[in-house]
Amino acid sequence: MAVVLGxxxxxxxxxxxxxxIVGGKLEYLGSGCIRTHGDVQAVKLGQIYDGVTExxxxxxxxxxxxxxxxxxxxxxxxxxxxxxxxxxxxxxVKQGIEVFEYSARQIKQAVVGYGNAQKFQVQAMVMHLxxxxxxxxxxxxxxxxxxxxHAYTISSLIGLSIGGLSxxxxxxxxxxxx
Numbered sequence: 001m002a003v004v005l006g007x008x009x010x011x012x013x014x015x016x017x018x019x020x021i022v023g024g025k026l027e028y029l030g031s032g033c034i035r036t037h038g039d040v041q042a043v044k045l046g047q048i049y050d051g052v053t054e055x056x057x058x059x060x061x062x063x064x065x066x067x068x069x070x071x072x073x074x075x076x077x078x079x080x081x082x083x084x085x086x087x088x089x090x091x092x093v094k095q096g097i098e099v100f101e102y103s104a105r106q107i108k109q110a111v112v113g114y115g116n117a118q119k120f121q122v123q124a125m126v127m128h129l130x131x132x133x134x135x136x137x138x139x140x141x142x143x144x145x146x147x148x149x150h151a152y153t154i155s156s157l158i159g160l161s162i163g164g165l166s167x168x169x170x171x172x173x174x175x176x177x178x
Contacts, residue, residue: 002154003029005061005097006147007052007088008139011080012036014048014088016141017060019130019147026131026151027058033141041080045087054093064092065100065150067107067142102149107142110149 008015013019018029029177036044056064066089069082088146089099096138101174105115111125126132129148 002063002151003061004057004063004065004147004150004154005055005092005142006145006150007064007066008142008146009048009066009081009084009088010139011041011044011048014051014084014138014140015137015143016052017140017144017147018055018061019144019151021151021155024155026130026148028144029134031136031144033137033139040104043084046092048084049087049091052088053095054089056088056095056097061097063100063150063154064089064097065102065146067146068101068103070104076108083097094172095099100150100153102146107145110152 002082003018006019012032016034017031020027020029034055036047054152066085068089069085071079073080092099098161099145104112107174108117108122111117111129111142112121114121119138119142122145123135123138126141126144126148127135130144135141160161
């Protein structure tokens with residue numbers, strides 16, 4: 001059994017999703033969003049740090065997976081995203097959890113089977129893989145996808161098949177699929 005916390009970082013909305021691997025199956029434990037408020041970036045970063053720390057204390061994850069930074073059209077947006085990622089990672093490290101990073105393409109490939117999948121496709125597969133009755137909010141769905149990606153990766157490393165995935169389609173150590 002292993003618990004994975006996935007994070008989709010953002011300076012205004014940081015999504016989180018928690019899954020558990022039990023006997024070759026994924027179980028949904030929770031998801032949601034940390035919403036920051038105010039105009040001061042340092043205050044928002046503190047809110048993200050506190051929120052991630054609270055989630056870690058509540059769910060005691062074994063693994064922490066986070067989406068890598070991507071280059072936004074606006075350089076300031078990229079910087080703010082990097083800062084949000086940084087404080088989320090620090091929250092994990094301060095709680096003694098190793099951090100694993102995946103690109104958006106790796107996450108989409110692991111969850112949908114196609115690295116250029118659209119957001120609605122990721123949401124649909126997250127719902128299917130976790131047997132959810134309704135789709136989580138977009139940022140939470142992305143965080144769950146990140147957690148699922150890492151779950152597939154660690155399962156392939158220990159030779160466990162999740163949900164009947166064949167050896168050919170399980171993730172590798174870097175989160176990529178064959």
